[in-house]
Structure formats: structure tokens, C-alpha cells
Amino acid sequence: MRLNINDLNIDFMAQRRIAAWFSGISLGLCLLAILIRGFDFGLDFTGGTLLELGYQEPIELASVRATLESGGFTGATIQYFGSRTDVLVRLPPKGPEGWDAKLSERAFAALSHAVEGKVELRRVEFVGPQVGAELREQGGLAVLFSLIGILIYVALRFEWRFAVGAVAALVHDVLFTVGIFSLFQIPFDLTVLAAVLAVIGYSLNDTIVIFDRIRENFRRMRKATVVAIVNASINQTLSRTLITAGTTLLVLVALYTLGGEAISGFALALIIGILIGTYSSVYIASAIAIALGLSRQDLLLVKKEGAELNPLP
Numbered sequence: 001m002r003l004n005i006n007d008l009n010i011d012f013m014a015q016r017r018i019a020a021w022f023s024g025i026s027l028g029l030c031l032l033a034i035l036i037r038g039f040d041f042g043l044d045f046t047g048g049t050l051l052e053l054g055y056q057e058p059i060e061l062a063s064v065r066a067t068l069e070s071g072g073f074t075g076a077t078i079q080y081f082g083s084r085t086d087v088l089v090r091l092p093p094k095g096p097e098g099w100d101a102k103l104s105e106r107a108f109a110a111l112s113h114a115v116e117g118k119v120e121l122r123r124v125e126f127v128g129p130q131v132g133a134e135l136r137e138q139g140g141l142a143v144l145f146s147l148i149g150i151l152i153y154v155a156l157r158f159e160w161r162f163a164v165g166a167v168a169a170l171v172h173d174v175l176f177t178v179g180i181f182s183l184f185q186i187p188f189d190l191t192v193l194a195a196v197l198a199v200i201g202y203s204l205n206d207t208i209v210i211f212d213r214i215r216e217n218f219r220r221m222r223k224a225t226v227v228a229i230v231n232a233s234i235n236q237t238l239s240r241t242l243i244t245a246g247t248t249l250l251v252l253v254a255l256y257t258l259g260g261e262a263i264s265g266f267a268l269a270l271i272i273g274i275l276i277g278t279y280s281s282v283y284i285a286s287a288i289a290i291a292l293g294l295s296r297q298d299l300l301l302v303k304k305e306g307a308e309l310n311p312l313p
Contacts, residue, residue, distance in 0.1 A: 030179020
């Protein structure tokens, strides 16, 4: 399947300075949100006890919170889980070990007695505070090591200017995605971290496709400028980019709208990451390679010394 846009000649690089301002302002806002507001970490990272409750009638979160506080369960996080009859309750760890085998039973009993009708306890989960801290640390290291590995891989396969551009684009994508979660205080759990790592792979693949075409066009378009070659390469891969991103987004939008709360964070992180990753492959990775002084001599093969003195018979 191919889109009939191969004859387009869009001057993407003419807007690279505007894109740089947009990215700089956006990343500044995301960094401020991360530093000031932090993240709404899920149970995986904070530790504690999680209860998923099903009520027969819609219930107000304020009444659930008041019931828990009157029963001695302070610091609870309460939210709807789909409808107004489905409620998630997160209780912080109790004691140095963070685990009380009777905690969930006491909380459920207090909530059951406070309303008329049956309350269904659908799920109970517990994560210790030490485990949550280790998961936060290991998740951050996973992102860092993946970026270092990508920097080495792209530098060996292409050229160091391409490597810097690719890693800068990936850092841009990660900061933008997690910044949105921080700015709007969307719950951040292990599924979102998995989505961020998937975004790194997706964005890198899109960038590598463009870089491959740029390297080919440097050998084919001998008289063209660097900016013209980069523009031509982006236009030539545009159909592939739009088809890949479009079909992936269709699936993710379906998951986000129909998949339920359990995977909504995962799907949302991928939707944001794919959109911003497609943008960064053009306006961050390629533009930075140009800004670092990419030239034809960096990609063309150098002839061996004495090749002209000993021609083949």
C-alpha cells in the first residue's frame, strides 16, 4: 500500500527554526511541570494497597473518602475506574514493612457498612514501599541505558552527527511524553513506563528510515545542497511514515477508548509518543544533524590512497 504523495516537494527544513522554538517552549513547560508538580505515581512505584470496588448504585468519591478517614485510613487516593459505580482505592503503606494482611479487609468492611446494598471487592493488590522505590530507580536506568546504547549504535552505523540528532530526538520524545503525564497529573505506572520504552524504539525506527534515505541521496544527488537532500529524503519517506503512524494510531485510539482504565495510560502514552516521535524525526533529528555541519564528505566513501596510480587492467 502506497500513498500517492511521492511527487511532493515540501520544504520541511525551512520551518526548522520555528520548530526549534516550539520544541524549546514545550520542553520547558514539561520540565517545569515535572519539577514542580511531579508525577502521580501508581501503586507500582509508591507501594501500598489497592482495592477495586464495585457498587450497586453510583457513589460520590467524597463519601468514600469520609468513610475511610472516619475508620482511620488517612492519605487514601480514590478515583473512579470507568463508571461512577466502579471505584479504585489506594491506601499508603502502613508501618516499616508497609504490609498489613488485615488492612484491605478492614477497609472493605468499613466501606461495605457505610452504604446500603452489596459492595463487590473485585481486586486487591499490594506492593511494598521498597519494591516501589526499586522499580522507580530501575525504570529510570532502563531509559538511560537504552539512550546510551542507541547513541553508540547510530554512531557506528551512520555518523556521529546523526547519532547526536537521533538521541536528541529520543530525549525530546521521552520528556514531552512524561511531561504531559506530569502536567495533567495522569497516573504513571509500569504500563506507562513500558509505553515510554516502546516510544523510544518506534521513534528511532522512524528516524533510521529517514537517515538511510539521506545517506542514499547524498550519493545520488551530487549537485544538491545538504538541506535539499534532507528535504527530498523526508518527502520520499513521507508515505511510509504516514501509513505506519496512521495504522498504529487507529489501534491505539481503539485501545484507549474501548480497552478500559487498566490500559488507558499505556495507550495514551503511545498515542502521544507516536505523534511527537513522527514530528521529532523530521524537525529534531534531521535538523540537528544539519546544524552540526553535516556534509557530503561525512557520508561518501573515501578512496584509498594510490587507487588512481594503480588502475585495474
